[in-house]
Amino acid sequence: xxxxxxxxxxxxxxxxxxxxxxxxxxxxxxxxxxxxxxxxxxxxxxxxxxxxxxxxxxx
Amino acid sequence: xxxxxxxxxxxxxxxxxxxxxxxxxxxxxxxxxxxxxxxxxxxxxxxxxxxxxxxxxxxxxxxxxxxxxxxxxxxxxxxxxxxxxxxxxxxxxxxxxxxxxxxxxxxxxxxxxxxxxxxxxxxxxxxxxxxxxxxxxxxxxxxxxxxxxxxxxxxxxxxxxxxxxxxxxxxxxxxxxxxxxxxxxxxxxxxx
Numbered sequence: 232x233x234x235x236x237x238x239x240x241x242x243x244x245x246x247x248x249x250x251x252x253x254x255x256x257x258x259x260x261x262x263x264x265x266x267x268x269x270x271x272x273x274x275x276x277x278x279x280x281x282x283x284x285x286x287x288x289x290x
Numbered sequence: 291x292x293x294x295x296x297x298x299x300x301x302x303x304x305x306x307x308x309x310x311x312x313x314x315x316x317x318x319x320x321x322x323x324x325x326x327x328x329x330x331x332x333x334x335x336x337x338x339x340x341x342x343x344x345x346x347x348x349x350x351x352x353x354x355x356x357x358x359x360x361x362x363x364x365x366x367x368x369x370x371x372x373x374x375x376x377x378x379x380x381x382x383x384x385x386x387x388x389x390x391x392x393x394x395x396x397x398x399x400x401x402x403x404x405x406x407x408x409x410x411x412x413x414x415x416x417x418x419x420x421x422x423x424x425x426x427x428x429x430x431x432x433x434x435x436x437x438x439x440x441x442x443x444x445x446x447x448x449x450x451x452x453x454x455x456x457x458x459x460x461x462x463x464x465x466x467x468x469x470x471x472x473x474x475x476x477x478x479x480x481x482x
Contacts, residue, residue, distance in 0.1 A: 232457045232458075232460045232461040232464065233457065234453045234454055234456075234457040236457075237406075237409075237453070237456055237457035237460050238421075238425055238453060238456070238457075240406045240460070241406050241410060241421060241425050241426075241456065242425050242426070243406070244404060244406045244407050244410070245330070245425075245426045246329070246330060246426075247326045247329045247330055247426075250325075250326060250329060251322070252321060252322040252325035252326065252329075254317070254318055254321045254322070255321070258342050258345075259314065259317050259318075259345075261342075262313075262317075262342065262345050262346050262349050263305070263310060263313065263314070263349060265346060265349060265350070267305055267309075267349065267350055267352070268350060
């Protein structure tokens with residue numbers, strides 16, 4: 232079997248050859264209602280002062 | 291939908307109308323291609339969720355979507371499917387019950403006795419995926435290599451070998467079928 236002919240025959244048995252997906256508008260709305268994370272880099276190394284508890288007394 | 295975190299930094303942003311329009315165009319233009327890509331690689335009941343997750347990732351990462359988005363979307367879809375398979379395997383190995391075959395070979399749905407289908411199923415998975423990308427997904431070698439995570443040279447070699455192996459197996463199956471056909475037709479001829 233010629234490889235080109237074999238590939239042509241394989242193309243004909245594509246399991247979704249007759250599958251025509253329909254765009255799902257409901258899913259589109261559901262996706263776009265989801266929040267998009269901010270791309271601004273966040274500082275994760277330091278919490279605000281009111282989240283770290285009271286300062287220790289000086290020695 | 292802007293939202294501030296506990297430290298006062300911005301967690302979420304409100305998409306601009308331009309972003310929303312861009313994503314909607316992306317979704318409408320490529321939904322069918324992504325759906326076919328996913329349906330070729332998993333069972334129908336899992337495919338819809340994988341397609342939705344692929345586009346949800348594209349929505350979150352809209353700034354990363356390249357000008358030619360389809361290969362990028364295929365990579366995301368491939369990763370979504372891999373993640374689902376890993377999760378199913380972890381669940382199974384922990385004693386949970388799940389579908390017996392998460393990564394379904396979609397072409398099994400094609401008539402089992404087709405030589406083309408049987409030849410395809412006889413190949414190793416890397417060969418099958420190579421042929422899926424080129425023959426069924428219709429990607430050029432450069433884009434297919436990108437989706438497969440290989441260099442162009444490696445993918446080209448892989449594709450050439452996969453084509454040869456598929457053609458050889460197809461020829462073998464057809465050779466094997468000819469004597470069987472003769473054997474079934476001879477008694478009829480003798481009786482005629």
